[in-house]
């Protein structure tokens with residue numbers, strides 16, 4: 001069990017915050033499958049402070065998701081503080097400051113990973129957040145802006161001194177974006193001197209690998225991002241490649257149901273398209289089915305396509321399949 005302030009976390013493998021992916025339906029599903037807590041996608045403090053409905057709506061959640069961490073991003077102390085005051089009334093268990101987003105329109109404006117360049121100011125922001133709200137404040141960082149400015153030691157020190165109660169570390173720099181590999185030696189080093197719980201993050205592809213990372217780096221927990229998209233089973237230690245078509249289909253229906261209940265039928269179906277494409281990724285012989293599912297505007301047809309699919313040949317794609325596919329593509333060029 002991990003404690004973030006007074007919040008108890010029962011499981012140390014957690015769904016990473018992902019804009020457009022880790023919404024309430026998907027968080028619910030991953031919590032059911034074993035993710036240790038729910039982490040919202042990042043929400044702009046500018047939007048929150050203007051009481052934008054679109055921003056505030058991103059914090060809608062179900063009680064079963066608790067503990068839930070609301071993640072915010074911004075670059076201004078007063079606005080971030082005001083946003084914390086506003087969202088505390090919505091009942092989060094934790095509020096997290098995003099210091100890792102590498103996207104230019106966020107980081108180049110001094111938000112997300114842009115905050116890594118202003119350690120002193122970050123200290124003031126975190127201090128102000130902790131003084132303003134009663135719930136624990138945490139931060140999610142990268143290891144530096146680029147390889148010439150790896151300032152994770154200073155950043156972690158500043159965060160702790162200012163009152164942050166846990167830190168998540170994506171082991172890349174801002175300039176790496178998603179290239180190369182997360183540096184787990186640095187994550188391990190951070191754990192060795194940190195006084196607060198550390199969640200390591202980056203390039204974890206399975207439950208077994210998550211456990212291995214926890215063991216070898218010593219971190220308190222890990223976050224799984226991309227490998228959890230279309231794969232909630234990862235939190236239950238179930239290898240997706242062993243599943244039958246009816247098992248995959250049952251999960252698709254369950255997720256779709258959560259989406260349509262949450263967003264309404266039309267929007268829920270449209271937003272579900274990217275998920276269903278990921279559920280069916282790397283399976284052989286499903287390209288026609290996938291195409292129908294991601295284009296149909298009808299919920300009834302969507303369900304019909306899945307129910308009438310012949311699962312006899314359903315299996316994971318092999319390297320040989322991929323080669324054949326490449327040759328076919330080549331032949332049509």
Ligand SMILES: Cc1cc2nc3c(=O)[nH]c(=O)nc-3n(C[C@H](O)[C@H](O)[C@H](O)COP(=O)(O)O)c2cc1C
Pocket residue numbers: 016017018019020021040041042071098100101140170201202203204223224225226227
């Ligand atoms: C589509 C997408 C959206 C993301 N949105 C967020 C976000 O809102 N907040 C955040 O802290 N990180 C966000 N991230 C970063 C992930 O949480 C995670 O740190 C990163 O993907 C590395 O972990 P992974 O290798 O397990 O994917 C996002 C990543 C992806 C792929």
